[in-house]
Amino acid sequence: MRIVVSGTHASGKSTLVSDFAFRYPEFAVLPDPFDLVDETWDTPDASLFARQLRLSADRLDPEQSPENLIADRGPIDFLAYLMALDELTGAPGSRELLKRSTEITREAMQQIDLLVVLPLNAIDRIEPDIDEHSALREGMNEALLDLIDDPDVTGVGPEVVEITGDRSRRLAALEALIIGSAR
Template sequence: MRIVVSGTHASGKSTLISDFASRHPEYEVLGDPFEELADEGYVDLDAALFRAQLEIAALRLEEAAEGSNVIAERGPMDFVAYLEALDRLGRRGRSSVSSRAGLARAEAVADRIDLWVLLPLDDGDPIAVGEDEDPELRAAMNDALLDLADEAGPTGATVVELTGGPKARLVMLERAVAPSPRSKSQSESAGI
């Protein structure tokens, strides 16, 4: 199963993925695309940075074979949401052009996702962030991501929104990944 865990920065993605991977070693973990850009000299949270990460996220999905067990921190839609957030905040730059191109790129690989996990900001389990984390951009990206999920989510993928603390989110993710009794009985009756 190819899983993408999406959410704004400091929303609990890394914790959820780490907790899941420790219980499911059969899954390959694909870290945040930003990690691949750490030495590239990006210093600002701008359209160029988000567009580069979008491309990394899209390429990783293209490389993940159908039927492989992969859990990725962020997918292309995360970075479309960041580009949309820049627009909403009036931090335009090249973001509006990048946003349209990014959405087309994200939609082109959407069929490579089996399970899209959304981690919206949750007042019930707030993660405190400092001013250096750009809380305004964080909130705007969260809203843009949820809008995109409603408007342009991956077709054919199961989409789940997980809220609550780390333990509750892990339980919900494991339920989403577990085969349903119906699909198991269908597999058994098909001789699989």
């Protein structure tokens, strides 16, 4: 089973992936691509998001990765960041980047079985650090929620599920999905 956990920064992705990996060591863990890109992130940048999108798509290639995996973020996350950044900055010339990023995301989505989305909400509020770019965080969350409902992006590949709740409820919901799919 190939799982991607998606959500904006400070939404609980890494915690869910870590908790799941502890219980299911047979799953390879693919860390957040942000941790793999040799950059410092002072200001949101389209080229940084585009590199992470490509990295997250490439690592989902079945020939490059194990059969059972859980990934902290997928290309859809970085497409959402690009869209949110475009909305916030109105940067000209980003149409082609968004078009190509959408194509890469659509192709990569066909390589996964389950997309788990951790949306922001008032009940499960995880407070980010003060320097976490709150406008980008909110914009990415909105863009991601739109993208998961867009069949031109998700295609017919993965099951898409939103999970909310505290840490233990999120893990229990993910486990129920895994157990349900094993039947």
